[in-house]
Amino acid sequence: MGLKERKIENDKFLFWLGMFALVSFVLYAPNESKGILGYRTAVIVYVVYVLAFLLLYRSILTKVRTTMNKTLRYLFVFLSVFVFSFVLTVEKFGGTDVYQLVLLCGCLSVLLYEKREWLIIPLTALSMGMGVGYLFLYGNIVPVLLLYRYFTRTDVRRRKYLWLFTLTVAVSVFMFFFHGGFRYFAELTLFSNFRRLGAFVFCFIPYLMMAFSFFRGLIRESRKKICGWILCLGGITSLPMLVLKNQGGSCVFAIFLFYALTIGMLLAMGDLDVIREMKRLKKTLQKWEPIGVFVLVYPVLFMPLNDAFICRTVDCMINLILP
Amino acid sequence: MRGDTKKKRVNQILLALLVISGFAFFRFYDAMVDLYNTTLLAFSYKYGFISRGLVGTIFQMVNAVLPMDLMSYDGAMAFTQVATALFVIVMFVFLRKCLMCADEKMISFQSYLELFFVLIAVSMFVSRRNMGRVDIYMIALSLIGTMLIIRKQFEFLLIPISAFAVMFHQGYVFMFFNVLLILLIYRFFTVEKKKKKKYAIIFILSFCIASALFLWFEFFSRMNGERFVEEIISNAKLLSYNGEYHDTLIDHEILGIDLGGVEWDFHKENFVEYPLFLLFMMPYIWIGVRLFGGFIKEAKTKVDKWKYTFVVIGALTIVPNYILKIDYARWTMSIVTYYVVMLLSLLAMQDEVIENVCCSVLLEIRAKAWAPLLFVYLILFLPFYDVFMDQVMHNIGHFLNVNWLHLWEHY
Numbered sequence A: 001m002g003l004k005e006r007k008i009e010n011d012k013f014l015f016w017l018g019m020f021a022l023v024s025f026v027l028y029a030p031n032e033s034k035g036i037l038g039y040r041t042a043v044i045v046y047v048v049y050v051l052a053f054l055l056l057y058r059s060i061l062t063k064v065r066t067t068m069n070k071t072l073r074y075l076f077v078f079l080s081v082f083v084f085s086f087v088l089t090v091e092k093f094g095g096t097d098v099y100q101l102v103l104l105c106g107c108l109s110v111l112l113y114e115k116r117e118w119l120i121i122p123l124t125a126l127s128m129g130m131g132v133g134y135l136f137l138y139g140n141i142v143p144v145l146l147l148y149r150y151f152t153r154t155d156v157r158r159r160k161y162l163w164l165f166t167l168t169v170a171v172s173v174f175m176f177f178f179h180g181g182f183r184y185f186a187e188l189t190l191f192s193n194f195r196r197l198g199a200f201v202f203c204f205i206p207y208l209m210m211a212f213s214f215f216r217g218l219i220r221e222s223r224k225k226i227c228g229w230i231l232c233l234g235g236i237t238s239l240p241m242l243v244l245k246n247q248g249g250s251c252v253f254a255i256f257l258f259y260a261l262t263i264g265m266l267l268a269m270g271d272l273d274v275i276r277e278m279k280r281l282k283k284t285l286q287k288w289e290p291i292g293v294f295v296l297v298y299p300v301l302f303m304p305l306n307d308a309f310i311c312r313t314v315d316c317m318i319n320l321i322l323p
Numbered sequence B: 001m002r003g004d005t006k007k008k009r010v011n012q013i014l015l016a017l018l019v020i021s022g023f024a025f026f027r028f029y030d031a032m033v034d035l036y037n038t039t040l041l042a043f044s045y046k047y048g049f050i051s052r053g054l055v056g057t058i059f060q061m062v063n064a065v066l067p068m069d070l071m072s073y074d075g076a077m078a079f080t081q082v083a084t085a086l087f088v089i090v091m092f093v094f095l096r097k098c099l100m101c102a103d104e105k106m107i108s109f110q111s112y113l114e115l116f117f118v119l120i121a122v123s124m125f126v127s128r129r130n131m132g133r134v135d136i137y138m139i140a141l142s143l144i145g146t147m148l149i150i151r152k153q154f155e156f157l158l159i160p161i162s163a164f165a166v167m168f169h170q171g172y173v174f175m176f177f178n179v180l181l182i183l184l185i186y187r188f189f190t191v192e193k194k195k196k197k198k199y200a201i202i203f204i205l206s207f208c209i210a211s212a213l214f215l216w217f218e219f220f221s222r223m224n225g226e227r228f229v230e231e232i233i234s235n236a237k238l239l240s241y242n243g244e245y246h247d248t249l250i251d252h253e254i255l256g257i258d259l260g261g262v263e264w265d266f267h268k269e270n271f272v273e274y275p276l277f278l279l280f281m282m283p284y285i286w287i288g289v290r291l292f293g294g295f296i297k298e299a300k301t302k303v304d305k306w307k308y309t310f311v312v313i314g315a316l317t318i319v320p321n322y323i324l325k326i327d328y329a330r331w332t333m334s335i336v337t338y339y340v341v342m343l344l345s346l347l348a349m350q351d352e353v354i355e356n357v358c359c360s361v362l363l364e365i366r367a368k369a370w371a372p373l374l375f376v377y378l379i380l381f382l383p384f385y386d387v388f389m390d391q392v393m394h395n396i397g398h399f400l401n402v403n404w405l406h407l408w409e410h411y
Helices: A003-028 A039-063 A066-086 A096-113 A117-130 A133-137 A141-152 A158-178 A181-185 A194-203 A205-221 A225-245 A248-268 A272-287 A291-302 A312-321 B003-028 B035-040 B054-065 B073-101 B104-126 B135-151 B155-168 B177-190 B193-220 B225-239 B247-253 B260-280 B282-298 B302-324 B328-348 B352-367 B371-379 B391-405
Strands: none
Touching: A003 A039, A003 A066, A003 B371, A003 B391, A039 A066, A039 A096, A039 A248, A066 A248, A066 A272, A066 A291, A066 B371, A096 A117, A096 A133, A096 A141, A096 A248, A117 A133, A117 A141, A117 A158, A133 A158, A133 A225, A133 A248, A141 A158, A141 A225, A141 A248, A158 A181, A181 A225, A194 A205, A194 A248, A194 A312, A205 A225, A205 A272, A205 A291, A225 A248, A225 A272, A248 A272, A272 A291, A291 A312, A291 B003, A291 B104, A291 B371, A312 B003, B003 B073, B003 B104, B035 B073, B035 B225, B035 B247, B054 B073, B054 B155, B073 B104, B073 B135, B073 B225, B073 B328, B104 B135, B104 B328, B104 B352, B104 B371, B135 B155, B135 B177, B135 B328, B155 B177, B155 B193, B177 B193, B177 B302, B177 B328, B225 B247, B260 B282, B260 B328, B260 B391, B282 B302, B282 B328, B282 B352, B282 B371, B302 B328, B328 B352, B352 B371
């Protein structure tokens, strides 16, 4: 398939993903917004949010190798199940998470195209200015990718990534302390929803097994093992929000977002180790066909995520089985 | 593929479908039986051979046999939960039968079809509006009848099966009877001359008995409703979650009052929402057209062309319901059930034309840009409701009506 045909197919796929976002909005959009700019603005910002993710997907799909194109579509479907519905709860609709995620898409786009990468610093500062929760929930993606790039590049530009990583982290930490630092955790809401979280983790065992197999192969066979460890452990920064702020849904979403986006970005950047592991995973799922497709389908039964009880499915499960 | 390897693969697929059914159950279960379905349990044949009396008769017989009193909402809920579980069991027995009988190269295609059906059926019949709906009994009976046709055993049982199904709800003749009739026609066209007589007899007897029962229930069974309506209302109030009863159900089925005027508002809403729903469903409609159009196109003989034409048009029996009644979501479920059960059955009977077309369409689907979204997108439109299609279409219809159309007044 030539580049032009691939772009047309990608655009068709993104059109249907946009339809998925539209239907999610019709189904889940709340009647009010707790954001300070009002309901109408929240709707417009949601549209911008969807477009930001679709454009990011488009960029990644354009840059990725042809053999990985279909695999990435499935990855983006999995991610979009949560991305498009997560911000449609009453608490999140029109809230700071939406703006922060739009800015995150901007950061990832400049990183992907390797143009004006210095914009990552002000965009990160802006995100942190909106809410310091960004540091723990979504602020790990860009630094991990910058560090990954530093360790995997061998040309003269690699030092630039070390500088970008250092400055990004410094700006984030500065903004965190500027906005009160650890006083953010002064009002603690300790996590207590162990049963629901446990049930959710149990339901996602197939994904945990896939992730375990993926990272085991990545760490064992990578040229630079430290990159594998950075990618594997980079997703745990949201745990303080889970434990100390009882934001179970946000934490789960942040973890899904981290791994899906970093793997997508690394595939687009042509990282050979990640490509190798994704091919292996694809082969395993094909061997298990059609059950492999079933595994891809059922996450949608767990949307939308929320902080109160993770999601409706798990809540119903616990109420019926362990009341 | 050796027999035991195939059996292992089939069992793995069924286990995966069962797990997904479990998640779908937890996602859509409302732990509630609606007024309509509890009121129906108050109907009984002790008042005469009344319309839709079978399920209430069974319920009240079970109540008489068991040591506990089921004449309460909790009893109605327990009975409904058991019935729904039995429906799911029958559905899975059918799905397994189809997988085991089909050629091994069709297992993947069949699995996707079964996933499609399981998601729609489970979500619909565990949600509030349809939990305990008599459609589960009708579908279960059609599936049992279909299995008998596939096995070519005890096919004469189709006659009492059809009769029982009409006794659950006379709408069966339009909704789910077509599956059995068309499969009988298909068998008639497929078997050798000496066996055609058997299928012709079963077809004619089933058709006549079901039609006679339909005419009785629809036009003659509501003559003495005033004599026992109070007792039915009193029992219906005991069985409901809020001490009320479904008044339009009793007005129509016991007292014979015509509801046409009352329902026109809902018709208007459906006339707006349903075409939009079909637009959203274009990928699935495309798949259906490619498959069933392909069967007729690939038919080699004139007899085969007639055979597949009957298969394609068999779903048209639902058209009168679309014109006269408002439960568009249930009619859609009826169409989905017809085509899915038809396709699974024909694959189980290893029809070569069906297999070849299915294989080629599956390759076409895999190449489509929307293929990764096929099931994920569908789930947003679940569960199917009864009158309104689903929550998505109801939200869109409500928005359009409030802001522009002002065609209906209910919400």
